[in-house]
Amino acid sequence: LKSSGFSELVLDEGFKQKLMGEVDNFASRGKSVVSKLTILLHGKTGTGKTGIARALAVEYHRDLYILNLSTVNDATIHKAIRKVPPGAMLLIEDCDCVKATVSRTAESNADNPPLTLGGVLNALDGIIPLDDCLVIMTTNHPDNLDPALIRKGRVDVSIEVPLISxxxxxxxxxxxxxxxxxxxxxxxxxxxxxxxxxxxxxxxxxxxxx
Known part of the structure; x- marks a missing residue:
């Protein structure tokens, strides 16, 4: 990681307090209460969502795993998720940039099976527990995402990354x-x-x- 945590970033103070408050609260609850925390970071292009996610991993001493939805399908996304160990952090960048997260229709092709919304949802909150995992999803266009992906209970917190005064x-x-x-x-x-x-x-x- 090319980051030393939040000390290297200039952030809106209200945003920083809200984000760290959510993560601190999650970390203090204990594994028996909740298995993972999913945060959606959204905002304009260039607000620093990726840098913030990387700084979070450093700040909270979590190994960072990055999932690119454009490179997986319904079968391989489960294989990718299984590689994330307990206590790690999973970053899913630009989650609106694949058809599966914005549309419920996917073109079926035997040679190239699609990634579907159901496949994404099952991977994130299905049989793979993602124990003590911090999941960060980023998007520039939250309104484009299928409501099922970001409903309450699936995405725990949605936070806009603002400009810096x-x-x-x-x-x-x-x-x-x-x-x-x-x-x-x-x-x-x-x-x-x-x-x-x-x-x-x-x-x-x-x-x-x-």
Whole structure:
């Protein structure tokens, strides 16, 4: 992982508190109460959803497994899920980018069997327990997802990743680099990273990518 946890990220403070509060609450409940926590992170392209997920894995000391839905079908998705050990974290990125999660129809082909919505749902909350697992799903377009995928009880928490306020960006920049940055508009996470990359070149301060 190219991340040292949340210390390397500039995040909206309200978002960070809500996200970490949910994960802390899950971790404190005990394995006998709930087997997994599923969080849907949604927001504009470039808000940093992937970086946030990777930072979560580091922050909570969980091995990270990434599932690409475009590379599996109803049979192989179960094989992939079985490889996730107890106590790990499963990241499913851009979960709206496959037909199975936005439409209930799938073209049947004996040589290339499809991934269906039922296959996804069975894998996530079916016979494979995913014990003590933190599941993070990301999407830029939550409204495109089939309601069955993100209903209450299947997705425990849905959190929008907001832009970062100009005030927070300016304060963080001064703290990291000792320089004044007079931004007036909120920024995407990717825009903040680019500011830090340029500042690293200018001031020679270590700024690690996520």
């Amino acid at each position: 100009a005030k927070q960006v300016n304060e963080d920049y001064f703290e990291r680099f000792g320089a004044v940055l007079n931004r007036t508009e909120p920024l995407l996470g990717c825009e903040v990273y680019e500011l830090h990359r340029r500042a690293n070149l200018r001031y020679g301060v270590c700024c690690k990518p996520v």
